[in-house]
Amino acid sequence: MPSYTPPLRDMQFVLHEVLNVVDELKMLPPYADIDADTINAVLEEGGKFCAEVIAPINLSGDKEGCQLDKTTHEVTTPKGFKEAYQTYIDGGWAALACDPAYGGQGLPLLVNQCFYEMLNSANQAWTMYPGLSHGAYECLHAHGTDEQKKLYLPKLTNGQWTGTMCLTEPHCGTDLGMLRTKAEPQADGTYKITGQKIFISAGEHQLAENIVHLVLARLPDAPAGSKGISLFIVPKFNVNADGSLGERNGIFCSGLEHKMGIHANSTCQMTLDGAIGTMVGQPNKGLAAMFVMMNTARLGVGNQSLGLTEVAYQNAVAYAKDRLQMRSLSGPKAPDKPADPIIVHPDVRKMLLTARAYAEGARALQAYTVLQADKSISSDDEDERKEAEAELALLTPIIKAFITDNGWIATSHCMQVYGGHGFIHEWGMEQFVRDARINMIYEGTNTIQSLDLLGRKVLGNNGATLKKFGKKIAAFIEEEGTNEAMQEFINPLADLGDKVNKLTQELGMKAFGNPDEVGAAAVDYLRVVGHMTFAYFFARMAKVALEKEGSGDPFYRAKLATARFYFAKLLPETASLIRTARAGLKPLMEMDEALF
Numbered sequence: 001m002p003s004y005t006p007p008l009r010d011m012q013f014v015l016h017e018v019l020n021v022v023d024e025l026k027m028l029p030p031y032a033d034i035d036a037d038t039i040n041a042v043l044e045e046g047g048k049f050c051a052e053v054i055a056p057i058n059l060s061g062d063k064e065g066c067q068l069d070k071t072t073h074e075v076t077t078p079k080g081f082k083e084a085y086q087t088y089i090d091g092g093w094a095a096l097a098c099d100p101a102y103g104g105q106g107l108p109l110l111v112n113q114c115f116y117e118m119l120n121s122a123n124q125a126w127t128m129y130p131g132l133s134h135g136a137y138e139c140l141h142a143h144g145t146d147e148q149k150k151l152y153l154p155k156l157t158n159g160q161w162t163g164t165m166c167l168t169e170p171h172c173g174t175d176l177g178m179l180r181t182k183a184e185p186q187a188d189g190t191y192k193i194t195g196q197k198i199f200i201s202a203g204e205h206q207l208a209e210n211i212v213h214l215v216l217a218r219l220p221d222a223p224a225g226s227k228g229i230s231l232f233i234v235p236k237f238n239v240n241a242d243g244s245l246g247e248r249n250g251i252f253c254s255g256l257e258h259k260m261g262i263h264a265n266s267t268c269q270m271t272l273d274g275a276i277g278t279m280v281g282q283p284n285k286g287l288a289a290m291f292v293m294m295n296t297a298r299l300g301v302g303n304q305s306l307g308l309t310e311v312a313y314q315n316a317v318a319y320a321k322d323r324l325q326m327r328s329l330s331g332p333k334a335p336d337k338p339a340d341p342i343i344v345h346p347d348v349r350k351m352l353l354t355a356r357a358y359a360e361g362a363r364a365l366q367a368y369t370v371l372q373a374d375k376s377i378s379s380d381d382e383d384e385r386k387e388a389e390a391e392l393a394l395l396t397p398i399i400k401a402f403i404t405d406n407g408w409i410a411t412s413h414c415m416q417v418y419g420g421h422g423f424i425h426e427w428g429m430e431q432f433v434r435d436a437r438i439n440m441i442y443e444g445t446n447t448i449q450s451l452d453l454l455g456r457k458v459l460g461n462n463g464a465t466l467k468k469f470g471k472k473i474a475a476f477i478e479e480e481g482t483n484e485a486m487q488e489f490i491n492p493l494a495d496l497g498d499k500v501n502k503l504t505q506e507l508g509m510k511a512f513g514n515p516d517e518v519g520a521a522a523v524d525y526l527r528v529v530g531h532m533t534f535a536y537f538f539a540r541m542a543k544v545a546l547e548k549e550g551s552g553d554p555f556y557r558a559k560l561a562t563a564r565f566y567f568a569k570l571l572p573e574t575a576s577l578i579r580t581a582r583a584g585l586k587p588l589m590e591m592d593e594a595l596f
């Protein structure tokens with residue numbers, strides 16, 4: 001069975017030594033009293049919970065999966081899941097970053113983010129049950145009426161109830177404008193909702209007292225397309241005015257999907273048969289309200305892959321130090337043993353370092369981005385809020401797609417390190433690969449993320465937000481311009497920054513001629529920009545490591561070695577990506593559809 005050690009030192013490095021988050025958080029009124037000790041203590045306790053309670057039920061949960069009783073429509077989760085959820089509630093973990101007005105502990109989102117990285121390493125499938133509640137909480141916090149907030153937020157905050165997002169239908173996933181679920185207004189101000197949803201994560205389970213489904217549906221007179229979608233709260237059990245549970249509502253699980261990974265999370269077909277719902281926000285503006293939940297979930301999905309990358313790496317390293325096969329090409333390294341440990345072989349190291357670098361880069365990018373989320377909500381300066389919001393919007397598709405693509409590569413490499421044993425269930429590595437694969441698909445496929453980045457977030461505002469982020473990178477390059485030791489990091493970063501500018505302009509011009517050019521280049525473009533963000537954070541991490549290398553702490557030597565590996569072996573991928581992005585539309589469209 002795989003093991004897991006919470007990477008607390010790595011988190012502290014990013015939070016306190018690279019990003020100095022305490023100084024930034026203290027500027028936000030709700031966090032004026034925050035300090036590093038509090039953050040570290042919470043993460044240390046959280047790490048124990050993840051390693052001791054949640055990780056041990058990962059492999060068994062994958063093997064057992066979920067069971068649906070078709071007569072009662074109840075879903076049973078694997079052994080130990082319910083008890084672990086109770087421990088999670090009892091520990092107050094659900095409330096960590098929620099508003100004290102609803103019983104939350106009022107810590108920054110950033111702390112919750114780090115806690116969730118560890119939960120995801122421990123058990124992605126289990127983590128999705130409480131994980132979706134955070135998006136539902138934020139959506140209702142932003143768009144719910146006072147009455148809805150009073151009824152739902154305290155129970156989502158303490159974890160007594162969980163949340164879901166019900167968007168997808170059999171004929172529409174990416175194109176939600178086609179959805180058909182109907183909402184008929186009732187005389188009492190509620191709506192009767194009828195339709196079929198599929199692929200609903202954590203749609204039914206026995207972990208919580210109630211499930212708060214956020215459902216997209218259409219009013220009878222709604223305009224066609226995405227402009228005619230409204231959002232509704234549809235609880236599993238209706239909620240009385242005093243907050244107590246009422247009758248079972250007409251929303252139930254009619255089937256469980258049999259899937260490649262995350263077996264222990266119930267992926268449900270949900271039938272709505274005249275279910276009672278209340279509207280969230282304005283009629284026909286449901287998609288905009290739902291985007292609050294979707295954006296939270298997109299950051300959460302990136303965090304899922306960060307968690308899997310970290311845990312796969314930890315186990316692959318332990319295996320590579322232990323497994324003896326062949327001698328090093330340059331002569332025995334463990335002459336007292338029958339063969340050398342495989343960690344002496346350069347390509348095994350390349351696989352391990354790739355996973356390590358993808359975890360470290362992702363952790364820095366995630367922390368920086370979620371800090372922007374905290375600023376966008378909690379700053380008392382409107383300009384700062386707006387700037388943080390714009391940067392968050394820019395970086396969200398990069399987190400979702402770049403980190404999950406990397407997570408797939410990393411977990412696959414780590415499985416490869418195990419040789420044939422990686423393919424065998426008991427070792428746990430093939431589960432990480434299977435679990436990582438869905439992260440590239442749900443919450444808007446990675447292709448859709450790339451269209452969002454290039455089409456909307458970059459070209460949509462003439463590159464203004466990207467330029468602003470680029471200015472931060474340029475300022476760092478300028479600051480380090482005369483620092484000899486930093487040149488190996490600064491020069492390639494500056495070079496890539498120039499190339500991204502040129503590529504963006506070129507693609508913008510092409511898109512004027514034919515908008516399909518965006519679709520032809522977007523996936524490569526996102527990966528190039530993803531690398532630019534990683535290179536920036538690796539350069540910042542290298543700067544700290546260089547300053548502290550003299551302390552003799554091997555931690556900093558390892559940071560530098562990882563940064564050097566990243567710049568030498570991973571970043572150069574951008575050269576071929578820029579070429580393929582430039583190769584444009586023609587090679588993709590030249591072939592007639594009939595010839596496929």
Ligand SMILES: Cc1cc2nc3c(=O)[nH]c(=O)nc-3n(C[C@H](O)[C@H](O)[C@H](O)COP(=O)(O)OP(=O)(O)OC[C@H]3O[C@@H](n4cnc5c(N)ncnc54)[C@H](O)[C@@H]3O)c2cc1C
Pocket residue numbers: 165166167168171172173174175198199200201202259267438441442443444445446447448519
């Ligand atoms: C395990 C699991 C859990 C899920 N959980 C949830 C959940 O909790 N709630 C929920 O509502 N949904 C959920 N989903 C649904 C998920 O979000 C969708 O599957 C996903 O958004 C893709 O939609 P689709 O499957 O209909 O694919 P389609 O939309 O049919 O897309 C098929 C392919 O076409 C590509 N494509 C589509 N349009 C374009 C375009 N314009 N340009 C380029 N390429 C395009 C896509 O990228 C994809 O590769 C889940 C799915 C799974 C498998």
